[in-house]
Amino acid sequence: MSQEASRFEAPTEVDGAVALLAAEDGARVLAGGTDLLVQMRLGAGAPPVFVDVKRIPRLMATQLDATGLVIGAGVPAAEIFENESIKGLWPGVAEATDLIGSTQVQGRATWTGNLCNASPAADSVPALIACGAVAVIAGPKGEREVAVENFTTGPGQTVLERGELVVEFKLAAPAPHSADAYLRLIPRTEMDIAVVGAGVQLTLDDGGVVQQARVVLGAVAPTALLVEDAGAALVGTRLEDAALNAAAAAASAAANPIADKRGTVEYRKKIAGVLTKRAAKIAYERAQAR
Amino acid sequence: MAKIRVEATINGEEVEFLCVGQESLLEALRDGLGMTGTKEGCTTGDCGACSIVLDGRLVPSCLVLAAEADGRTVETIEGVAEGTKLTPVQQQFLEHGALQCGVCTPGFIVAAEKLLETNPDPTEEEARYYLAGNLCRCTGYDKIIKAVLEAAAVMRETRA
Numbered sequence: 001m002s003q004e005a006s007r008f009e010a011p012t013e014v015d016g017a018v019a020l021l022a023a024e025d026g027a028r029v030l031a032g033g034t035d036l037l038v039q040m041r042l043g044a045g046a047p048p049v050f051v052d053v054k055r056i057p058r059l060m061a062t063q064l065d066a067t068g069l070v071i072g073a074g075v076p077a078a079e080i081f082e083n084e085s086i087k088g089l090w091p092g093v094a095e096a097t098d099l100i101g102s103t104q105v106q107g108r109a110t111w112t113g114n115l116c117n118a119s120p121a122a123d124s125v126p127a128l129i130a131c132g133a134v135a136v137i138a139g140p141k142g143e144r145e146v147a148v149e150n151f152t153t154g155p156g157q158t159v160l161e162r163g164e165l166v167v168e169f170k171l172a173a174p175a176p177h178s179a180d181a182y183l184r185l186i187p188r189t190e191m192d193i194a195v196v197g198a199g200v201q202l203t204l205d206d207g208g209v210v211q212q213a214r215v216v217l218g219a220v221a222p223t224a225l226l227v228e229d230a231g232a233a234l235v236g237t238r239l240e241d242a243a244l245n246a247a248a249a250a251a252s253a254a255a256n257p258i259a260d261k262r263g264t265v266e267y268r269k270k271i272a273g274v275l276t277k278r279a280a281k282i283a284y285e286r287a288q289a290r
Numbered sequence: 291m292a293k294i295r296v297e298a299t300i301n302g303e304e305v306e307f308l309c310v311g312q313e314s315l316l317e318a319l320r321d322g323l324g325m326t327g328t329k330e331g332c333t334t335g336d337c338g339a340c341s342i343v344l345d346g347r348l349v350p351s352c353l354v355l356a357a358e359a360d361g362r363t364v365e366t367i368e369g370v371a372e373g374t375k376l377t378p379v380q381q382q383f384l385e386h387g388a389l390q391c392g393v394c395t396p397g398f399i400v401a402a403e404k405l406l407e408t409n410p411d412p413t414e415e416e417a418r419y420y421l422a423g424n425l426c427r428c429t430g431y432d433k434i435i436k437a438v439l440e441a442a443a444v445m446r447e448t449r450a
Contacts, residue, residue: 006310008358010357010358034353041334049311050357052357054358076347078347101335102422102424104423104424107348108353191422
């Protein structure tokens, strides 16, 4: 990290961004800047070059059709949350997106930044994983797709290699009788970091029996956790108490949190189960209404 | 290293300025352009004092690089009043005494104007959530919220 003046580049094509990122050690993608610029102010130093990706049309585009959503990596949270179609199809993802920071921060912050910053407590990440979101990555060797649950490898660490950047997310349209929900616990009502987050997506049959369930926890492990046992506990049920309790127990068992001033290990494990149940109930009601 | 030349529309005027790559738009406004109405609080996007509107969207100017503003439209507190004529939001801040030290006030005004542009009849809860990213250490917020809701009522009457 240099104390010299940083360069500022604003390529208009993905290839240009890839070339800039590949060419220089420490080159950084600038989307919303709500993590990058904060880290810089907190002493990380300025990168030698900022690569502003918001002039690349593909990264600012939103395409929604019967097959699903393809959304550019530079689209800010506020634009996503204002999109009534996205809110209607993926209410849990929208809820999680609306929990990121203040109105001002949402005017800048992106799903991409939330994912690439790789904080275990990122709110949009468990919700995106619950819905099976895929990140499209461009790099010197071309493009590849990575399921969001496989993107983060540890706190602050991702699968991105030199020269690579996320260019868009893909979300498949929900199947009939499918819906998602996201809940997080914070010690106050707004503007805080998740103590625990839980995203759930359920698919029901015509009789209201759960056919597929994805349960994802945030803030209770080095990365967001897709808890397959918790999902399996809900499949074949109508969310009777026994099924909910089994899912909660699986979620609590999978949680591997740290203790800090916002919550002890025991508390976070317990809350992982509680939020799993509550989010599952909300997702179930929504799925029944479809 | 050569400075970066930026052309932006600020409060309706075409403005040119020079900046370095890591300079924030907040720094460019205050230090380069002498527009000190926009305040510096935390510089990490937490306090809302530096709120501006960039291409129609409310953002913290401390988390925008000055170079990003090239070709963009910027609206700051200096562009809110029409000359000496205050807007209803500004007038109600005065009438409610919704400020003490005043450092948070420009950010609150810019944010409240945006809120009422998008939601002319907010509930108290909606106003409090929308403005949750604007911190005030003096007033306890009550007078600010009352001023915003009253301004909304005045604006609705004026339009009616």
